Amino acid sequence: MEIPVVQKVLKLNDDIALLLRERFEQAGVVVFNFISAPGSGKTSLLETTIRHFRGRFAIAVIEGDPDSTLDAQRIARHGCPVVQIQTSGGCHLEANLVQRAIAQFDLDSLDALFIENVGNMVCPVEFDLGEHHRVVLVSTPEGSDKPAKYPKLFRTAGIILLNKCDLLPYVPFDRAQFDTYVQSVNPEHPAVSITATRPETCTAWFAWAEAKITGRMAVPAR
């Protein structure tokens, strides 16, 4: 007779993330985890995206920062439900923090949840938050070498957004070099150019996000 054996193979974080993902599936809410360096434009992209999908999708936002509520204030101005997680110096979000944050939302009424991780290209990679998709941003002033220096981050991305393309004339960014690095770590997802503060440059991103949201929304779709 085969004896079932349960081994401690997952970290506690992964156990909670698994439960969160099931909860998100039940609620029909699609969850995106935004990861980038500090100041790459995550919050600006969220603002533009919330405006774009207003009246079509019910969206909520979780903001992660070591300190302050500045980003949550920016989101709240758009009338969007938002929770600020202050990590008190912690450098990434963990699943249990997300678990506590979602208690503030009526999850079943939502179509999408955007989680803005702490600005950091290293640690957030290791912590599953129960998300369906990872959105990785990098901005042109940061330089073209980032995929080579942070390969794990770019490897786990469902979409890679190259932000602040309006600054290309003014910064030493080697697009060919960047694309070569991206290709070497994540050949399936070439980077998508955007300028987060200019919605007219974000159509490919909007289309990608919309497909992910409508593809999983609870039936009947609102």
Next chain:
Amino acid sequence: MEIPVVQKVLKLNDDIALLLRERFEQAGVVVFNFISAPGSGKTSLLETTIRHFRGRFAIAVIEGDPDSTLDAQRIARHGCPVVQIQTSGGCHLEANLVQRAIAQFDLDSLDALFIENVGNMVCPVEFDLGEHHRVVLVSTPEGSDKPAKYPKLFRTAGIILLNKCDLLPYVPFDRAQFDTYVQSVNPEHPAVSITATRPETCTAWFAWAEAKITGRMAVPAR
């Protein structure tokens, strides 16, 4: 009779950092720990600074990155002794890694050691590397809110450099807001404007670094 009691009050990292600092003092080498987000311009500033002090101070560099040797290659091109620490996904340098790296240098022949930490505004703050001074960089495209979001980092800075000031006409950076935030967390060190790739904008930084180096150099100064 008073009994001497030794308590485990320091983390292992702090014990090693203490020994490193003593070693640096003995060698008469002044050590700077450069901390910023990824892509803020730490390596560019090091390149400009190495060129500026060439022939006057003997400088070595330790580069910290999760992966790649790209930054060390940039430094080596200037004929400067350099060691790359690859943290294999780690998000900050620790004192024991610095201890292993300095074994590659003739420490007693050096005047200054520049340590470029992993690009991250959170975790490096907590790890003393035995340095004498922390150099904190933030660049204008990252936005003016960074001192409010990362107060611990800015509080421990010996100098705060606002980099990429050449981009000010093109980015939404509120200098007054930034200065107010800096003032609130580190009133003694107002931010110094630079554009790291343009040495003519770095004179205040050069003067500060030179004063720190000559103030501690082993006698007789070379």
